[in-house]
Structure formats: structure tokens, C-alpha cells
Amino acid sequence: VASRSGSSRITLVLTATTEEARNKCLARFDNISGLSKRKGELWISTSAMMLKSFSFHDHTGNIYGAEAHLGRRRLHNFKKCASSGATEILTDNRRQCWTSGVGFRATQSSTLHRSQGLSSTKHTVWCRQAVVDSRHEGARARGRGRGTGPGWQDRAPLVLCLKSCSDRDQVFDALDQARIGHRELTSLLGVLGGQPRLHACEWTFEWAQQRRLANVFHYNRFISILGSRKKCKRAVETFGAMKEAGQTPDTITYTALMGVFDKNGRWERAVATFESMQEAGVRPNAVTFNTLIRSLAKLGRWKQAEAAFSAMQDAGEPPSTLTFNHLLSALSRGGQWEKAAAVFEAMRGAGARADVVSYSTLISAYARGGQWEGANAAFEAMKQAGVRPNTVTFAALLNAAQKHGQWERALAVVEEMARAGVRPNVYTFNSLISALGNGGQWERAEAEFETMREKGVLPDAVTYNALMCAYEKGGQWELAAELFKGMRPAGPHPDAFTYSVLISALGKGGQWERAAAAFEAMEDAGVEPNLVTCNAFMSALGNGGEWQRALWVFDYMRDQGIRPDVVTYGALLHALEKGGQWERVEEVYGSMHETGLEADTIAHNIRINAFAKAGEWERATAAFQEMQEAGMSPNTVTYSTLIAALGCHGYWERAATVFEAMEAAHVQPNTRTYNALLIALDKGGQWEKADAVFHGMEAKGVQPDHVSYDVLIAALEKGGQGEKAAAVFEKMGRHAKQNVQPRFEDSAR
Secondary structure (H helix, E strand, O other), rough: OOOOOOOOOOOOOOOOOHHHHHOOOOOOOOEEEOOOOOOEEOOOOOOOOOOOOOOOOOOOOOOOOOOOOOEEEEEOOOOOOOOOOOOOOOOOHHHHHHHHOOOOOOOOOOOOOOOHHHHHHHOOOOOOOOOOOOOOOOOOOOOOOOOOOHHHHHHHHHHHHHHHOOOHHHHHHHHHHHHHOHHHHHHHHHHHHOOOHHHHHHHHHHHHHHHHOOHHHOOOOOOOOHHHHOHHHHHHHHHHHHHHOOOOOHHHHHHHHHHHHHHHHOOHHHHHHHHHHHOOOOOOOOHHHHHHHHHHHHHHHHHHHHHHHHHHHHHHOOHHHHHHHHHHHHHHHOOHHHHHHHHHHHHHHHHOOOOOEEEEEEHHHHHHHHOHHHHHHHHHHHHHHHOOOOOOHHHHHHHHHHHHHHHHHHHHHHEEEEHOOOOOOHHHHHHEEEEEHHHHHHHHHHHHHHHHHHHHOOHHHHHHHHHHHHHHHHOOOOHHHHHHHHHHHHOOOOHHHHHHHHHHHHHHOOOOHHHHHHHHHHHHHOOOOOHHHHHHHHHHHHHHOOOOHHHHHHHHHOOOOOOOOOHHHHHHHHHHHHHHHHHHHHHHHHHHHHOOOOOHHHHHHHHHHHHHHOOOHHHHHHHHHHHHHHHOOOOOOHHHHHHHHHOOOOOOHHHHHHHHHHHHOOOOHHHHHHHHHHHHHHOOOHHHHHHHHHHHHHHOOOOOOOHHHHHHHHHHOOOEEEEHHHHHHHHHHHHHHHOOOHHHHHHHH
């Protein structure tokens, strides 16, 4: 119950369903606190409370029995008078409310106003000036001037009516009768825009447009509502209709439209809208800049985000925590962890309080840059600042451990997460399984997958892909294939990445036929192969020596519009090299340069090895020189391949020179490198040098294998050094526990 401040009238309005019930609620007022005699009705929103009947006390003692309910719950938290079945409400400091009955009586010192009892239950019943028209069932209040009244709350029956309308004409008729004002229209749009269905809000706005009631505030409200419902096209149409109606878009309009594009993932359009806003001479505010920086962050344009941040400061708009968070996100996505750290420090210097999003984004920036120490330091600073980490924080920390190859630290993060009382979700397990897989711990990754399901966390496609990657890196192609078979009954559908990992695992296991079957099944399932898939399939064919099929895949890629990259050419070169097609290797290498792609170290190594296997040591040497001239640094594989090529043709001096150049370049030789040099020295009859190389190999901590011992023993025998050969044979037996077992031919010697 309420009376407007300073008013000399009070009206009680009741929504009655029958004429009899309505007649019962008519009451006469004598002088109540100076109020003149009036007829009235009690109007209570059915969404707020339900009245079974009505009770009113005036000073003459006229009483009508009543009972009030709030939804399904009785109003139980109010005091009850013991005098009669109908209780009273006193409007002085001794206010009382009801449990069993509704009654109103005013004392001499009281003034009627909004009931404190009702407002304490967050339900307000408003009363306003009205005249009863007894000729119509369900009386309707008149005299509601546009833009007057205490608020839209007395329009609750109108809201219910609009929600129940099934077509546009019914909405138009109801609004025409209601005589809605500008302020009430703004509130009405907001209420209808929050409903599950938007048809009533859309028809109400159309009515306002046709009646020329819609102003810039209504357009702004409606565009914001459309954005929250992802009705991007309709929002753009409304923006155009606004200008056609002669309404000039203001800051809020442009900001609302930018928000529509941002929420719908159309960040390019959001940036373009900001540019149009500047061309129109409309001054952006803090919300505008925040939306702009967020859109630029989504696009990965960290430089433009920095420029927008500077423009915001130049415009006199102080950046908030939200602004800094958007800028941190932009820098994190751009891999600028150093700049992100600097912005974080500037944030604290500007007085903006870093929240959980700030710290989580900073940790993500460190993770993207492979800076585990920085991510861990940010996490410790977060705890010292009293900011409680959430699942996003721990996921970022796990990602940092994953990128840095720290699977042990990833497990420690999960333990820290449990101590903090943060429950792991699917993203947590995905990051943990990926970290374990990258660390070669496929058994632990498999165990975490089972733990995940035991805790009721449903794996998604990313989870299966992460575990399959762990199997692929661990050489467990059988388990990868078994996991793939279990995906479809479990729910997640394999995507292009799933098939790519499966094909790669099968290829590394020498199962090129199974890889080909998986590639065909992928197309049958309607999943389009992408660049990664084709590269994995070509590598699988290359490992199987199927260079003709690899050429077919290369042609298939060009037919499908998939542009080959350096990895593609490397896989094709490997297939041709393994098939002994050194001429085709040279041809494909030349076409690679024609497309503008620069060969990487792997491609150069394959080319050198192809020449070496074909006995073209001159070409191999020339390819090595071309590699150096191109600015590529040869690695251990490069030197080992060239030494082997020279050694097989008896050029031990050239091979020794290459080995010396390798050491001078500080490239660490491995067992294969030493074996290639030992073979070259053996073919050249240089048993002394071979013996020295063998001892130097051991001195540098490189473990000899069967080939090392075989070649050295053969070199010593050719040089007539039988005793030394026997000593090497005995030494070989002592190293049996390091998996160096003497073979039959060694024993025969």
C-alpha cells in the first residue's frame, strides 16, 4: 500500500475475476489522516501475491475478510494481532503486518505509504489515483497521464497481457488502450526483453515506432536487448531504422551496437563500428573503449589494442580493472608476455585492483611464452594478494607446465588445486593429460583419464584427442586405435584433429594400410581432411615406402584447395627418399622453392640423405654447402648423413674433416655420427684413428652400440691387431648389461 508523497488521495485497486468479488472490494473512505472520501479498488500484481479475498478497516469499522499469499508461500514473517481475525498495519514506528488476514486501519498520527512489511519481502504493491468504472468487469484505472505515476510496477497486468498475446494486433490494441508514456516504454521494453520469448518486446517496439514514440533511449535499449539474444541482423536493421526515423545515434547507441557484434563473435564489425563512430564525431566513453579493446583482443591485434588503450587515456577516460584485463588478454593472445607483465605492473601503479581475471590472464601470457617461472611467480603473488584462484587460473598454470614440458609440476598444480578446494573440471583434466602426454607419460595420462570419469567429469572431444596424442607420442598405436573405437559410443564425435592424431600414430607404428583406411573412413564420416591430416597421412605413407601414394595425396591436396606447407614438402621428400627416388626429390625440392617456401633443416637433411643413399656424394656435399649458404644451421642428423655418405665411398679424409667442422660448430655428435666416422676410417684402413675415435667417443659419454664394436674390431683385425681386437671383444662382453651383447660373428672372430 502506498500513497504518493504530497498527495491528498489514495487509491486501492483489486484485480477481480468476477463481478461479485469486485463489488465486495468497493469501499468508502471518510477522513483518514485528512484524506477526502473516495471510491477505490485494490490492484495487486498477481506475479507478486495472490488475494483470496479482501479486508479493509476504515475508521467506521467496515470489514471484509481476506487472506494473502506470496506465490506458494504464506507471508509468515509478520506479526499477528490477537484482537480479531483481520490484523492491522500501523504506519508509524510500530508497524505490524499479517499472517492470516489483511486489514488496514490508520491512526491519527499515521500517513499511508509503501508498506515496509511488503518491501522487506522484495514485493511491492503500488496504489495510485483511480476512478472505478462499475460498468465493466475487471475494473480498469483511468486518469493515468503519460509519464506519470510512481513506476512501471502498476503495469504488471499489462505485462501479463502482452506476454499472453499471440499476434502483433493484440499487442498493438493493448498498448493503445494503456496510453504508455516515454519513461514507461523504456521500462516496459526492459521487462519484456528479459522474457524467454522476445516476440512481445519486438511487437512493442514496432508499436512505438509506428506511433512515433520511440526515441534514442528506446532504440538503445532495444539494440542492447537484441544483442543479448544474438539477433545481430535485426540489431543492424534497427540501427538503420533509427537514422531513417531522424534519431541521431549517440555514444550509447554506437556502444550498444559494438556490444552486439562483440557478443556474436563479429569483432571486425565491432571495430568498424568504432571507426564509424569517430567519423560521425561521437565521443566514445569508457564502455566503448572497453568493448573495442575486447574485440581487438579476440582478433589478436595486440598493437591496435595498445593504441586504443592510449587513446582512452588521452580522451580522459580512466582505465578500470576491466580495461586492463582486456589489454592483458590482447597481449597474451599475441604472445607478448613481456608487455603483459609491464601492463600488469602499470595496472597496480594506476590504482586498479588486480582480480582473479587479471592474474589468470597474466599466467596465460607467461604460459604462451613458455615462461614457467614467470607463471609460477604470478601465481604465488596472487595468493599473497589474497586473490583466490579459480579453475581458469589453475588451467592457465597447467598450460604453462605443459608448454614447458614440466609434467611433474603439472601434477603438483593439481594437488595445489585440491588443497585450495577448487574442483577440477574438464578443462583441468584436458590440460593435465596434455602435459603428461607431452612428457611421454602415457600411462599416467591414461590413469588421469580414468580418474576423470570416476569423479563424474564427462570427457569431451579435446580429452580424447589429448589422450590419443599421449598414445601417439608413446608409440602406442594399438591403444590409440582402441580409444578411437570407443569415442562414438561414449558420445564425442571424432573431428579432423582426432583423425590426424590417429593417422600419425598408425604411421609411426608402421601401419600405413590402417592409416589409409582411417583416411577413407574420415571422408565417409563427412569430416573434411585438413592440412594436418594430409601431412600425417603422407608421413605414414613415407614410413611405409609408399612414395606413389604420397604423390597421390599431394595431388589430392591441390585439388581440394589445401595449400601445402613446409611440413607437407618434408613428408613428400621423405617418402621419395625412402623409395630411392633421388631425382624426384630434387624435382620436388625445386618446386618447393618456386612456391616461395623456404626449406627447413629437415628438408635439407632428407635431400642430403637421398643423394648419399644413391651414391651421389658430390651432390650430397653440394647440398650441404647450399644449406649453409641459405643460413640454415646443420644439426647432428645433417653432419651424420654427410659423414656416412663420404665414408661409404672411402673418402675418410673428407669425412674426418666434416667431423672436425661439426665439433668446431659445437654440434654434439651421437652414436650414429661416431659409427659413420668409424666406418669411413675402417674402409680407409685407418685402424689407429678408428681406435682413437672409439676411445674419444667413450670419453665424451656417448655409449657405443653393436655397430661401434663391430666396426672397431673389424678395423683392428684388418690392421693385424688381433690382441687389441680380442680386448675390445672382452670389453664388449662386460658391457652386456648396457644391452651390448656379442653377436655370433663377433664370437667367431
